[in-house]
Amino acid sequence: MYRGGDVSEGQNGAGLSGADGIGSGAERQGQVDTWARVKRRLRAELGEDVYTSWFARLEIDAVADGCARLTVPTRFLKSWIEAHYVDRVLSIYRAEDASVERIGLGVRGAGPREPATSPARKADEGAPARPEPMAAAALLQRPADADREPGDLSGAPLDTRLTFRTFVSGRSNALALAAAERIARNEGGALYNPLYLHAGVGLGKTHLLHAIGHEVREAGRRAIYLTADRFMYGFVASLKAQTAHTFKERLRGIDLLVVDDVQFIQGRTIQQEFGHTLNALIDAGRQVVVAADRPPAELESLDERVRSRLAGGLVVEVGALDEQLRVSILTTRIQAVQAAHPTFEVSPAVVSYVARSVTANGRDLEGAVNRLLAHATLTGAPVTLETAESAIRDLVRNREPKRVKIEDIQKLVASRYNVSRSDILSERRTAAVVRPRQIAMYLSKVLTLRSLPEIGRRFGGRDHTTVLHAVRKIEKALGEDNALSEEVELLKRMLQD
Numbered sequence: 219m220y221r222g223g224d225v226s227e228g229q230n231g232a233g234l235s236g237a238d239g240i241g242s243g244a245e246r247q248g249q250v251d252t253w254a255r256v257k258r259r260l261r262a263e264l265g266e267d268v269y270t271s272w273f274a275r276l277e278i279d280a281v282a283d284g285c286a287r288l289t290v291p292t293r294f295l296k297s298w299i300e301a302h303y304v305d306r307v308l309s310i311y312r313a314e315d316a317s318v319e320r321i322g323l324g325v326r327g328a329g330p331r332e333p334a335t336s337p338a339r340k341a342d343e344g345a346p347a348r349p350e351p352m353a354a355a356a357l358l359q360r361p362a363d364a365d366r367e368p369g370d371l372s373g374a375p376l377d378t379r380l381t382f383r384t385f386v387s388g389r390s391n392a393l394a395l396a397a398a399e400r401i402a403r404n405e406g407g408a409l410y411n412p413l414y415l416h417a418g419v420g421l422g423k424t425h426l427l428h429a430i431g432h433e434v435r436e437a438g439r440r441a442i443y444l445t446a447d448r449f450m451y452g453f454v455a456s457l458k459a460q461t462a463h464t465f466k467e468r469l470r471g472i473d474l475l476v477v478d479d480v481q482f483i484q485g486r487t488i489q490q491e492f493g494h495t496l497n498a499l500i501d502a503g504r505q506v507v508v509a510a511d512r513p514p515a516e517l518e519s520l521d522e523r524v525r526s527r528l529a530g531g532l533v534v535e536v537g538a539l540d541e542q543l544r545v546s547i548l549t550t551r552i553q554a555v556q557a558a559h560p561t562f563e564v565s566p567a568v569v570s571y572v573a574r575s576v577t578a579n580g581r582d583l584e585g586a587v588n589r590l591l592a593h594a595t596l597t598g599a600p601v602t603l604e605t606a607e608s609a610i611r612d613l614v615r616n617r618e619p620k621r622v623k624i625e626d627i628q629k630l631v632a633s634r635y636n637v638s639r640s641d642i643l644s645e646r647r648t649a650a651v652v653r654p655r656q657i658a659m660y661l662s663k664v665l666t667l668r669s670l671p672e673i674g675r676r677f678g679g680r681d682h683t684t685v686l687h688a689v690r691k692i693e694k695a696l697g698e699d700n701a702l703s704e705e706v707e708l709l710k711r712m713l714q715d
């Protein structure tokens with residue numbers, strides 16, 4: 219019986235089939251073959267470990283106009299590869315196909331909120347997923363609400379919900395919040411200019427930027443909030459309309475410029491222009507605030523002078539949301555929802571369950587509250603632990619498709635740090651073993667529902683206080699060490715995939 223045996227054929231080439239008009243079948247086949255060779259080279263040159271961690275799920279989408287468009291399943295992988303490997307990938311690719319001049323990385327199936335190169339705005343939330351625009355296209359793509367004259371700089375709209383009042387402070391964001399407030403009150407001075415906020419996705423950067431924007435405008439000063447795509451679009455559009463000088467003039471005639479997601483600013487002319495704008499504003503004593511998903515030094519695509527200008531003010535990292543902060547954010551969101559739905563009640567037990575299950579970022583927390591609300595309004599029943607579990611199940615499953623086992627955590631961590639699983643379970647106290655052991659304990663706490671004593675037992679019969687100590691230690695280190703927090707984030711993704 220025919221069972222569609224070739225349905226899954228050619229994972230590698232899957233994305234190419236629908237590529238928009240890029241030539242004949244033979245040409246496509248050639249690209250698929252090239253891609254297979256590129257992957258083999260990547261594996262050979264980078265080693266099995268690195269390859270499996272980062273490149274196993276890298277796929278090709280299309281090759282066109284000198285750009286090899288590749289995709290990965292998560293934003294995290296995308297930014298990691300961009301930050302650490304993109305040059306390597308390019309040179310390997312070029313060794314197989316010299317016509318390739320650029321690599322474009324995208325996230326497969328990402329909604330318009332996380333496109334490859336043009337971050338969309340809040341207003342897009344909830345829009346259906348679509349393949350994201352890639353580098354070249356994004357530059358010229360019109361942001362959905364950009365139906366204005368070229369060079370218009372009223373900026374992107376500010377979301378009225380994103381204010382200082384609704385921003386919950388915690389250990390991981392206290393410094394960023396304090397700096398943002400000072401700037402909003404015009405107390406920053408040159409020391410804070412520019413203010414550069416960086417953090418992973420969903421940790422409150424955009425929220426803080428909008429909050430600053432609101433407050434500055436309320437004080438009657440002129441603030442412009444631009445996303446990187448709007449900066450690029452505005453510039454490209456005004457160049458086309460030959461009003462670039464108007465664009466620049468207007469941009470420079472303001473009190474505060476906020477540019478969100480600057481990691482996406484690309485293209486030589488636009489980068490130069492971004493640099494000139496920064497210089498002009500800062501030299502004139504106007505405040506600039508930018509946000510990015512990485513520190514200035516890692517903005518590889520930006521010109522060195524622009525990078526150092528960006529790093530020349532105050533650079534603040536916003537850390538991951540710890541459980542306590544997640545509880546506070548949930549509570550605040552629930553209270554906000556209660557204003558419109560007075561009968562909506564969520565017990566502390568449910569809040570704590572959600573805070574433990576939905577760990578990734580503020581966006582998912584918000585999504586979880588919306589689900590609880592939908593559930594409560596649809597069924598008219600109070601939210602219990604059981605209803606909460608089913609209400610957020612798909613959210614949790616989306617992010618955490620698999621129940622993580624302590625044993626898997628131990629195996630993965632062991633292999634990642636080149637120790638054996640029995641080392642992790644052993645009494646050995648050398649640094650090479652202690653750190654991985656603590657990370658494994660931390661991951662066991664955050665990824666499973668096991669209690670501390672249970673985790674202790676599974677780690678060679680240790681006491682629960684030892685586990686607690688490890689968890690605290692890693693939590694603290696995550697707040698201070700960006701590389702570690704990326705590493706741990708990766709381990710989480712790998713365990714949850």
Ligand code: ADP
Nearest residue numbers: 384385386419420421422423424425580581584
């Ligand atoms: P980023 O720009 O860093 O990706 P956002 O600012 O868009 O993240 O935050 C994602 C969501 O999480 C938003 O709805 C935001 O309001 C919420 N959020 C994040 N951090 C906080 C916080 N500290 N307090 C309240 N809400 C937060």
Ligand code: MG
Nearest residue numbers: 423424425478
């Ligand atoms: Mg943002």
